[in-house]
Amino acid sequence: MMKFARYSLAVSFSPIGSNVFAKSFRFPVVGCIYRGNLESSRLFSASCWREQLNGKNGVVAKQYLPPWFSVAPMMDWTDNHYRTLARLISKHSWLYTEMIAAETIVHQKDNLDRFLAYSPDQHPIVLQIGGSNIENLAKATELANAYCYDEINLNCGCPSPRVAGHGCFGVSLMLDPKFVAEAMSAIAANTNVPVSVKCRIGVDDHDSYDELCDFIYNVSSFSPTKHFIIHSRKALLNGISPAENRSIPPLKYEYFYGLLRDFPDLTFTINGGIASIVEVNAAREAGAHGVMIGRAAYNNPWHILGHVDTAIYGVPSSGLTRRQVLKKYQVYGDSVLGKYGHKPTVRDIVKPLLNLFHSAPGNGLWKRKADAAFRSCTTIESFFEETLVAIPDSVLDSPAAEPPPGRGDLFADIDSLLPPPYETREEEIVLCA
Secondary structure (H helix, E strand, O other), X not given: OOXXXXXXXXXXXXXXXXXXXXXXXXXXOEOOOOOOOOOOOOOOOXXXXXXXXXXXXXXXXXXXXXXXXXXXXXXXXXXXXXHHHHHHHOOOOEEEOOOEEHHHHHXXXXXXXXXXXXXXXXXXXXXXXXXXXXXXXXXXXXXXXXXXXXEEEEEEOOOOHHHHHOOOOXXXXXXXXXXXXHHHHHHHHOOOOOEEEEEEOOEOOEOOHHHHHHHHHHHHHOOOOOEEEEEOOOEOOOOOOOXXXXXXXXXXXXXXXXXXXXXXXXXXXXXXXXXXXHHHHHHHXXXXXXXXXXXXXXXXXXXXXXXXXXXXXOOOOOOOEHHXXXXXXXXXXXXHOOOEOOEOOHHHHHHHHHHOOOOOOOHHHHHHHHHHHOOOOOOHHHHHXXXXXXXXXXXXXXXXXXXXXXXXXXXXXHHHHOOOOOOOOHHHHHHHO
């Protein structure tokens, strides 16, 4: 089992009054610190972090729980707004940023808050970076240190043509394990937090179990990388879209569980096709060290994230309701509205909320009202005033119900499907790398 010694901070401030949320609330509002009026607008600086860890400013630190559950990095989806919502619903899920290109961080070094800043209550949080230039990956990591992410992850799994094709990184890096090992060594040398790799099980015709093991062996042997997040599908670089790459190549969970058997000293998180809390627990019961969910956690956040703390981490239910989550999110949203000129807009900030009432009574009317409200509302408070009348009080004021059903037997026969054990071809690997 992978263990982390990390710290999480919760900073409270007074809620903004609103006639939308007329009910009483059990919990203080937890939100982000925004210091745009200071000479340095950085939300979360290294010096601030050290002071907080040392007990200054009256902030109490606590350990994180292990990354048994994480939300996948998703371009245009797992932005600051979504992560704020996710953390309000689940206190213990591990959150990942969108992939940020190392070149972006390096070239925007005077404007880093826009790309790297986040609120301290988003911990534990992992920064995912992408790139194919070792010098830039090292520089980007060094620049990101001031923001105190809990782990740095290298993207070796994105099949997008602009990333894996034109950019020559993402999943294309799996074809060059020597480079990945060198890149991970450079990243690790420029940070004091753990490093990890997110990859696929193969690329195009390079999809045998032995080739996957060669990649894992090289990267783990010649760099400090000991944690791999494995998307259990291969990537096809020509002829299909990134969306099709999430569904057309078949899932091969047996490859993931083969890695657990053949690399017992490493840590592996499984990703791909797992869409319910029941399936998360089934994967862990079969031996997975951690489970990562992507679009299911975005498309149905209440019924996925709302059960993580209790069903996966065994923490007593907070009893938090959607009304309470929205009240806290309103404070956050109105505090960041227009922070960067015209961005973010009301639409930007509300986007992650549009699936909060997935399959609940009033969901359709809520979305129609939202479309109209985007054209007229100038604050998150006014947006809620216009739209939440569509949702019954019984929905707004109920805590998360029982987890939705899932395939509890998804991994029941996995042991009988495992590929033959991997035999390290050390001399050949080193020569070919």
